[in-house]
Amino acid sequence: MSVNCDLQRERAAASLDSEDFALWWAGGASELAERRALEHRFYEDPELEESVHPSCLSYKERYEQTVARSTRFLAKLRQWQREKQPQLNLSVNLLRDFRLLLSGPLGTGLFQQSFPLRLHFSMFMTTLLSQGTEEQQAQWLNRAWHMDGVIGTYAQTELGHGTFVRGLETRADYDPERQEFVLNTPTQSSYKWWPGGLGNTANLIIVLAQLYVKGKHHGLQSFLVRIRDERTHEPLPGVDVGDIGPRMGGNGVNNGFLGLRDVRIPRNQMLMKNAQVLEDGTFVQGRPPLLLYGTMVYVRVITLRDVLFGLLQAATIATRYSVVRRQSPIEENQPEVSVLDHITQQAKILPQIARGVSYRLVADWLWRFYERVLQQLEANNPRNSLPELHALSCCLKAVATDEATEGVDRLRKSCGGHGYLSSANFDSIHGLTAAAYTYEGEYTVLLLQTARFLIRQYVDSLKRKVLPPSVSYLRDTARLVWSKSLSANCVRALEIAALEQVRQAWQTQSTHQRSKVSAQMASNLAGRQLTAAAVAHAHAFFTRNALEELERLRKTGLSKGVSSVLGELVELFVLDTFLRQSGSVLRWNSITGTQLRFVESRYEELLSQLRPNAVALVDGFDFHDRVLGSTLGCHDGRVYERLMAEARRNPLNQEPVNASFHSHLLPMMRGKL
Amino acid sequence: MSVNCDLQRERAAASLDSEDFALWWAGGASELAERRALEHRFYEDPELEESVHPSCLSYKERYEQTVARSTRFLAKLRQWQREKQPQLNLSVNLLRDFRLLLSGPLGTGLFQQSFPLRLHFSMFMTTLLSQGTEEQQAQWLNRAWHMDGVIGTYAQTELGHGTFVRGLETRADYDPERQEFVLNTPTQSSYKWWPGGLGNTANLIIVLAQLYVKGKHHGLQSFLVRIRDERTHEPLPGVDVGDIGPRMGGNGVNNGFLGLRDVRIPRNQMLMKNAQVLEDGTFVQGRPPLLLYGTMVYVRVITLRDVLFGLLQAATIATRYSVVRRQSPIEENQPEVSVLDHITQQAKILPQIARGVSYRLVADWLWRFYERVLQQLEANNPRNSLPELHALSCCLKAVATDEATEGVDRLRKSCGGHGYLSSANFDSIHGLTAAAYTYEGEYTVLLLQTARFLIRQYVDSLKRKVLPPSVSYLRDTARLVWSKSLSANCVRALEIAALEQVRQAWQTQSTHQRSKVSAQMASNLAGRQLTAAAVAHAHAFFTRNALEELERLRKTGLSKGVSSVLGELVELFVLDTFLRQSGSVLRWNSITGTQLRFVESRYEELLSQLRPNAVALVDGFDFHDRVLGSTLGCHDGRVYERLMAEARRNPLNQEPVNASFHSHLLPMMRGKL
Structure with a gap:
């Protein structure tokens, strides 16, 4: 050509x-060469191509195509990373690099409107890293990195509450007897709304909620909540979850809504690096993190x-x-x-x-x-x-x-x-x-x-x-x-x-x-x-x-x-x-x-x-x-x-005559409608 | 509620x-009452409802749903018009009223992104009225109004030519022997591109083309060209037609492209109110219209x-x-x-x-x-x-x-x-x-x-x-x-x-x-x-x-x-x-x-x-x-x-677990991708 x-x-x-x-512009010869090599590797891979422009697909088809392509992409990206760096040290910086690959030029070229698994790396894992205790990290981080039964996201914004974070309504009540937190979205406006990947993809998520112990309020805390069965992916009891629907852009993200009704999680699923709830319900406020925001x-x-x-x-x-x-x-x-x-x-x-x-x-x-x-x-x-x-x-x-x-x-x-x-x-x-x-x-x-x-x-x-x-x-x-x-x-x-x-x-x-x-x-x-x-x-x-x-x-x-x-x-x-x-x-x-x-x-x-x-x-x-x-x-x-x-x-141009001609246009032209 | x-x-x-x-705001009590009555009549008609928000449909489904709903709407609108005004006098003003119903508030409420049959009334019929001779109007206007075998549109803009109208490349060569015009889009950039309803809907359209008689150029003229068979809707020989695809808005319009290759039409299908080509090819320039633009x-x-x-x-x-x-x-x-x-x-x-x-x-x-x-x-x-x-x-x-x-x-x-x-x-x-x-x-x-x-x-x-x-x-x-x-x-x-x-x-x-x-x-x-x-x-x-x-x-x-x-x-x-x-x-x-x-x-x-x-x-x-x-x-x-x-x-929320979980997410979580 x-x-x-x-x-x-x-x-x-x-x-x-x-x-x-x-x-x-690329920041040097090796940076430019590496990016070009990556692009060559991924963009010329026939398994990552789109047969139909996403704008022609239905919202549901688009989701399905995006899941199919993005899981393939992730597997290939891990393969590339293993070749490049066999010893992996899980860290904030690694996650940032990964985020840049997923959301930067490389990911954009494959997913012009993004994809649902992005939040797993950008928000879910980084929050685990910054707010989880060492034990919590030991328990979850490796599994999360390998997506071993875990697809995560981070749920903060609610249908009725965004900017004014203190106004969030989702609550977690501590039950000292069973040593569990009970999570609820008590109103329509407290439904979680927007988190990427939440709709149909994530199964274990971090939820920001108002903590109450024995009726006393202890501010906003983060909780690790399983919302879908690990094996069947069915929403768990008390969980009302789905996709919030099409938007001006980013239609590959699978932004979701979530209602919780008496959903119980064990005590050790509150992320406790900065504040703890002890077994008996004693609340311990730790040192605020270095960089609060x-x-x-x-x-x-x-x-x-x-x-x-x-x-x-x-x-x-x-x-x-x-x-x-x-x-x-x-x-x-x-x-x-x-x-x-x-x-x-x-x-x-x-x-x-x-x-x-x-x-x-x-x-x-x-x-x-x-x-x-x-x-x-x-x-x-x-x-x-x-x-x-x-x-x-x-x-x-x-x-x-x-x-x-x-x-x-x-x-x-x-x-x-x-x-x-x-x-x-x-x-x-x-x-x-x-x-x-x-x-x-x-x-x-x-x-x-x-x-x-x-x-x-x-x-x-x-x-x-x-x-x-x-x-x-x-x-x-x-x-x-x-x-x-x-x-x-x-x-x-x-x-x-x-x-x-x-x-x-x-x-x-x-x-x-x-x-x-x-x-x-x-x-x-x-x-x-x-x-x-x-x-x-x-x-x-x-x-x-x-x-x-x-x-x-x-x-x-x-x-x-x-x-x-x-x-x-x-x-x-x-x-x-x-x-x-x-x-x-x-x-x-x-x-x-x-x-x-x-x-x-x-x-x-x-x-x-x-x-x-x-x-x-x-x-x-x-x-x-x-x-x-x-x-x-x-x-x-x-x-x-x-x-x-x-x-x-x-796809509309694949048949010379669309079926609606016979069902509607022809009867109309014959005055039969 | x-x-x-x-x-x-x-x-x-x-x-x-x-x-x-x-x-x-409505311009008076009767105007307000009439609009409200119309809205009541059409908006509460269950046959005109949408079961799925159009933004969730595929482009093809959206077209099909729009055709189905708009033909129903047109039939009902005609019914209403017959009740209101049994004696119909086809005129520019009537078309304008009709255009206002189709594209104004009433039509907008039913078709937020418009619909393909609109152009038939707004551009096709008005051009017939303003550029057709009396004989041409007698032949076509009534059929067009009743859509009797006729769904029209108006094709001017080309893939490579918009603003600078003189630059249009589509040409019509007069063949005096057969008393026909031969239409061609000689290049890629001369394909017609944009006309509403052209993609899969219209069958008889007005084409703006450079007229040539015996090699001599006589400026831009309008031609009535049948592009699809009246009964089968198959594109006619030499006609290459389809939809140009999704856009930022107006996705119900079925904007189309059109290539013509030696498509012949009889001499009386040039719209001749302002200029004529006689049987022997003599070109007669009439008086320019009162209001050229x-x-x-x-x-x-x-x-x-x-x-x-x-x-x-x-x-x-x-x-x-x-x-x-x-x-x-x-x-x-x-x-x-x-x-x-x-x-x-x-x-x-x-x-x-x-x-x-x-x-x-x-x-x-x-x-x-x-x-x-x-x-x-x-x-x-x-x-x-x-x-x-x-x-x-x-x-x-x-x-x-x-x-x-x-x-x-x-x-x-x-x-x-x-x-x-x-x-x-x-x-x-x-x-x-x-x-x-x-x-x-x-x-x-x-x-x-x-x-x-x-x-x-x-x-x-x-x-x-x-x-x-x-x-x-x-x-x-x-x-x-x-x-x-x-x-x-x-x-x-x-x-x-x-x-x-x-x-x-x-x-x-x-x-x-x-x-x-x-x-x-x-x-x-x-x-x-x-x-x-x-x-x-x-x-x-x-x-x-x-x-x-x-x-x-x-x-x-x-x-x-x-x-x-x-x-x-x-x-x-x-x-x-x-x-x-x-x-x-x-x-x-x-x-x-x-x-x-x-x-x-x-x-x-x-x-x-x-x-x-x-x-x-x-x-x-x-x-x-x-x-x-x-x-x-x-x-x-x-x-x-x-x-x-x-x-x-x-539709994505109608199943608790999307099929792509089993085909892609689960294998990914088990490391099998």
Whole structure:
């Protein structure tokens, strides 16, 4: 099969060497080679192929196909791991690696809408590791790793309770006589709802429930509950379990609901690393764990990577398609041009690439920051940076998810009608990205958490205290001085806007408090200002940090090609953020029309500089065709052939005449209905 | 079944009488009564019910169920129409009424993702009417109306050609010897692609193709082509037809592809009202039709209604759910409050209601304007307002679709995780709204058309010519004078921003032209400014027109309750637009921080004024539960019961143990995979 000639031409004319970029992007030659070898091994395995596009299957068929394929995949992945590393040491890090294989590019290429066994490794086993005692780990961990009679998941969210975890209703009452816990979901709204794999797959799960001993409440604890018979898989007595149904995305996950009615478990199935219930019912509160919301922070840090991954998948598809697709001549009586030659199309696509790449720089920094904080905590450092990490991870996760989701949608729209087809795969990518808006901290709730931190820091700044680095700009009250560096001007203007937005939120809150409402109500009434402050902070941080990371990377030695294109991308990201936030920027800074026009013409200049390298750049992300999963985005650019081929595969097209013609259309045409 | 108590409380406390609002919204008592009677008749008909939620079906099953239900629906609708109006006069207006029944609330309630027979009435029959000669109409129209052996659709778009219609490749060559046209899709990219109902349903369609007579090209003409045998439904020789596959929305439409290879039709199957091919091949160009792009303009005018309908469906669901859903206390140690009590939630929902209602006012005005222009054209008035109507309909359709799609998504997100479920129905609503971004004129292409008009008008204004009313502000170069009326200030600021944006686009274009690129290339290079100008114009027009329409309506007599809530909604819409466009507004106006704070506090005051009437207001849109199609949005607010009930209906939940347990999970757990 030949490569589309427009794509060939683009590749030949690019100044960027995409293999050079790919090496940097993958983190080195061996990382790139290993990933490619893995992809080769799994993507060319005929036993892992899909005969029908999942979007054509019924929900039930999709579940069954996903279970079949994912069990095969897991078996093959274990085989690969045994070859690579015969001695296995079960640890948090191993689980993380496994999670990255399952949910990262490799797993995505096989399961565009994920699969039900993922939660077993990502949430069930990590919770066993972090909350189980040594004895509990000895009893369960090895079995869990080998899935020896155990398929797990983690059940927290309830039908009526998500964000406000303290409001969960599921309860576990300790029965000292039988030394058992009795679990109940006493109301409709207390049914567990959402856990992945819970519907029809998991048989032994961790349930978060309110602990009661002799009528006394001891907060939320985790319990290991068998819900399905190990051999027959039948739901056990008192267990009401099923799948919650189709969703915007992630339809392979088998998210489930669960009602419990007097389900009894032995005492040693409460996870007791941090708190214990003794045989007689005595409750012992242990030391709180080092990183109380450790998993949440970890997941938020990782989410930044996940959403930029989705954004760049979408950008790759849109870029290649926009070269192959020809539409409307620019000059009269000339042939139609590649859509990417229209400046309006460049403005839809290139800033998304710039955003994804800049997020990647920030995500790498954030990961290192996270590891630094873990070290501080392990060293019992009381002046650790956990509050700063927490505040940053909240607003960066929220804003990045929001921007990436909007970016994926913008890229989808840039592909016109074809972008709307499931075979283009934007809908799956959008669905997974959009889910991150809510999970592990809902957007607005996260922003309010960051805002509380910002307000505290702002009050500290008034007291002339030293502030953590990411918010030190809150002490800098100097006005914008327009310098020669447009990027620096933009970042500074975004910081001033953030500072002023924080100040305004604080003033609004204080004004309300003076009018005698409670502090909580005042904070509710200032909600719009508070969330705006957190968003402004995130934008200021993203741009500042991306520029700093670029400088740092350049010092570590980048190839000339990579350094140059990264420079253009980060600058475009900074200018784009500035222009998109111009409402807030102009409100809080004095910027002239001439200065704005400078920013705009530099912005357009960057578009035209990046344009010739657009294809080479997305080639450099080195997404395997299977990872993109798109008829529009394949490396060979044979868009129309693939659209037709996918349509022809549709089971609806396998018979020339559908049965409903005889049963309904013909009688209707004969007036017999 | 009782009504959720929080909803009851809201309804009891509202000052707005929702029935009063419903009367106005429906356009009068008889309109409201007729719609309700229709809904009663069709929605309570057990033969039209769905036993399984369509999102659980395979694509093929969904098609079959849709055909079965839609043929039943059509038969019943005809029956109703015969009862109502025994003497039928086939006309454009009747077809429009029929289209409104099929695609409006009634049809939406039955087919959330539409159905394949819709295009027969909306596009096939209207094209026969507008492009067929009298003889052709006599031959086909009656048969088409009764679907007597005829199921039609209209095929224009091709796999490789959409926006640039002149680029279509399908060709029809006249063979004078046999007096036939020979139709061909000579390339892969010329396959027809997208027409609704084409896949497996239609048998006689209208095909747009390049006409060639003796090798000479005579532009695009329409041809009536039989593609499937009337009795067997088998594709005819030379016809390659099928369904293009699943999409983000509208999955009931049976969009199809079509390849033609030497398919012959008799000469009288070219639609010859506007141009003829005589027996010997002589081509006769008739008078161009009055309204060359009439259908396009009509559809754009109607699209404004469609997208505000979707936006308000979503807003109704989100409002009711936000009252029922309780999350996070505001005051410490108090129960969790209705989410709608959080000001951040009000700011997500209420402005969308305001937007939908304001669009409705503008849509009504636009419809009257459309009818006025039709009259001008019929009277052969050379100074007709067609260019103004065209320019307005382009940018209003583009901007309203974009804002409504974003609004639906924002409302979905305001419902947290549950909004993500298909049973909440946001995904269907979003899919249908999002489709309008592309169909009947792609967003950016439409904006560029409006921009060309704006530039012409701006140049005219420099020559001191009189401008059409909707752009007369382009002549008003006075600066913003901040008055007591915040709405007036906001509209004026938006107009100034639009004017300046038009001026800047014109300057950019002129500058490029002076640097010796062609006018076309200059226009491409100014693309970002041109589209920004059209968007700014749309915002200025929407806000100005909504305020004017409100004034006019008040003069015609509105009840006090309706007048008051409309006043709040339109003002909120104007302020919201101003704040959302603040980047452009602040760039082109001098507005102080104090003035902005005034706008913001009035904005928040409006949120709190509207809050107590939120439920009564959405009740007043009088969407039937079937039209909302949502577990979260029903009138009785029994959200959790409905979520559970819908989950339990899922075919995957009908067996306690899925077959894949035995075939895959158990072997995996025993290490046998």
